[in-house]
Amino acid sequence: xxxxxxxxxxxxxxxxxxxxxxxxxxxxxxxxxxxxxxxxxxxxxxxxxxxxxxxxxxxxxxxxxxxxxxxxxxxxxxxxxxxxxxxxxxxxxxxxxxxxxxxxxxxxxxxxxxxxxxxxxxxxxxxxxxxxxxxxxxxxxxxxxxxxxxxxxxxxxxxxxxxxxxxxxxxxxxxxxxxxxxxxxxxxxxxxxxxxxxxxxxxxxxxxxxxxxxxxxxxxxxxxxxxxxxxxxxxxxxxxxxxxxxxxxxxxxxxxxxxxxxxxxxxxxxxxxxxxxxxxxxxxxxxxxxxxxxxxxxxxxxxxxxxxxxxxxxxxxxxxxxxxxxxxxxxxxxxxxxxxxxxxxxxxxxxxxxxxxxxxxxxxxxxxxxxxxxxxxxxxxxxxxxxxxxxxxxxxxxxxxxxxxxxxxxxxxxxxxxxxxxxxxxxxxxxxxxxxxxxxxxxxxxxxxxxxxxxxxxxxxxxxxxxxxxxxxxxxxxxxxxxxxxxxxxxxxxxxxxxxxxx
Ligand SMILES: [Zn+2]
Numbered sequence: 001x002x003x004x005x006x007x008x009x010x011x012x013x014x015x016x017x018x019x020x021x022x023x024x025x026x027x028x029x030x031x032x033x034x035x036x037x038x039x040x041x042x043x044x045x046x047x048x049x050x051x052x053x054x055x056x057x058x059x060x061x062x063x064x065x066x067x068x069x070x071x072x073x074x075x076x077x078x079x080x081x082x083x084x085x086x087x088x089x090x091x092x093x094x095x096x097x098x099x100x101x102x103x104x105x106x107x108x109x110x111x112x113x114x115x116x117x118x119x120x121x122x123x124x125x126x127x128x129x130x131x132x133x134x135x136x137x138x139x140x141x142x143x144x145x146x147x148x149x150x151x152x153x154x155x156x157x158x159x160x161x162x163x164x165x166x167x168x169x170x171x172x173x174x175x176x177x178x179x180x181x182x183x184x185x186x187x188x189x190x191x192x193x194x195x196x197x198x199x200x201x202x203x204x205x206x207x208x209x210x211x212x213x214x215x216x217x218x219x220x221x222x223x224x225x226x227x228x229x230x231x232x233x234x235x236x237x238x239x240x241x242x243x244x245x246x247x248x249x250x251x252x253x254x255x256x257x258x259x260x261x262x263x264x265x266x267x268x269x270x271x272x273x274x275x276x277x278x279x280x281x282x283x284x285x286x287x288x289x290x291x292x293x294x295x296x297x298x299x300x301x302x303x304x305x306x307x308x309x310x311x312x313x314x315x316x317x318x319x320x321x322x323x324x325x326x327x328x329x330x331x332x333x334x335x336x337x338x339x340x341x342x343x344x345x346x347x348x349x350x351x352x353x354x355x356x357x358x359x360x361x362x363x364x365x366x367x368x369x370x371x372x373x374x375x376x377x378x379x380x381x382x383x384x385x386x387x388x389x390x391x392x393x394x395x396x397x398x399x400x401x402x403x404x405x406x407x408x409x410x411x412x413x414x415x416x417x418x419x420x421x422x423x424x425x426x427x428x429x430x431x432x433x434x435x436x437x438x439x440x441x442x443x444x445x446x447x448x449x450x451x452x453x454x455x456x457x458x459x460x461x462x463x464x465x466x467x468x469x470x471x472x473x474x475x476x477x478x479x480x481x482x483x484x485x486x487x488x489x490x491x492x493x494x495x496x497x498x499x500x501x502x503x
Pocket of ligand 1: 442
């Protein structure tokens with residue numbers, strides 16, 4: 001077997017996978033305690049480990065048969081003092097091979113910060129068995145009637161009594177998990193399971209671990225709000241990393257890396273990816289094994305398959321007609337191509353547009369222009385800069401198509417419950433809600449709670465079709481012979497688009 005997947009910004013090459021090698025390498029792993037070659041461009045994670053409530057007797061999880069080793073292509077950022085020869089030596093390839101891999105003709109042209117492709121041989125692999133359906137990991141239809149507060153109260157652990165100040169408001173533990181679930185569109189049962197697994201907060205009134213309940217020891221991310229947000233982000237990195245083939249391997253706290261078997265579903269990879277970042281490869285095997293995550297989940301919710309919705313996104317799904325989200329006759333600027341809908345490293349479902357009174361100014365003053373509804377629908381949420389509109393009359397964000405309009409100023413913003421026609425005013429672009437360094441609209445699609453990338457289902461607005469690029473925020477938008485390119489600029493011919501009724 002020999003195949004190659006091309007991801008958008010990472011080449012993922014799988015080599016030497018004859019099945020017969022399997023047993024040799026399992027033997028090698030069993031005999032050897034040496035870590036695989038880890039590159040040194042990542043800082044060492046802190047050594048302390050969080051308290052874990054639910055880890056029973058350590059038991060080896062048998063790995064599914066994954067032929068090893070696999071060579072993947074990763075990226076290395078050139079630092080002062082590096083030479084091509086020293087880098088080649090570090091990654092155990094010849095200078096010629098390194099130059100060929102990177103298309104470098106002259107070995108003396110290396111620059112600090114330059115990104116090089118480097119081969120890494122993975123001698124470990126994640127198990128190949130999936131243990132959680134995709135639909136559990138996203139905030140989709142399986143959660144329509146799930147009440148986080150009722151669940152937390154029923155278990156009366158530390159979570160039920162928890163309060164934290166978030167963005168100027170005191171929220172309960174359940175409200176924090178609700179906010180994180182909606183914003184990142186991740187499944188709250190999975191967040192609750194990870195919380196219970198990592199710190200026992202769901203059922204234990206007096207857990208030992210208070211600062212880092214999700215197990216990420218990071219002084220900049222203390223408390224449930226930051227821990228849950230980080231968790232949601234890591235889940236999405238794994239989930240959409242699988243769907244888009246961008247995630248080539250798992251990376252652990254101790255900098256070990258592991259091959260991802262192609263058999264894993266996106267939901268399982270999401271959980272694996274989150275846990276990998278909080279622990280070592282050895283400890284992780286217990287956490288993802290039968291006594292770890294799955295046991296914690298079953299204890300709280302029963303069998304995960306009972307909630308499964310499959311497929312979550314039908315193969316033949318098409319986007320309903322959407323218009324450009326500003327008024328006809330106005331020129332706005334395509335300022336960001338496909339990038340993460342929420343957070344970092346998630347589904348590249350969002351694009352950015354800047355109105356003409358702001359574009360190019362770098363200003364966070366709210367625009368006088370209005371964002372308008374891209375389709376008829378209902379405003380489900382309008383808070384903290386975020387407007388969520390569901391289409392088809394749905395009263396739940398995670399059901400059917402939903403549109404996210406972000407960075408809308410509180411002043412002049414449509415209220416929740418309002419029924420919209422296509423083209424109705426929604427609010428003014430600003431910097432409110434999340435990170436924005438100039439007033440703009442961040443616009444993204446969800447279907448059944450899954451962020452929808454343009455590569456998965458064509459993203460078309462008034463006949464303009466969006467195309468992704470390797471780099472986040474790059475991209476094109478085309479209609480017939482017309483084409484614009486995303487850039488953080490204001491050049492009518494390059495990224496300016498006048499809205500019209502569409503074709
Ligand atoms: Zn954006």
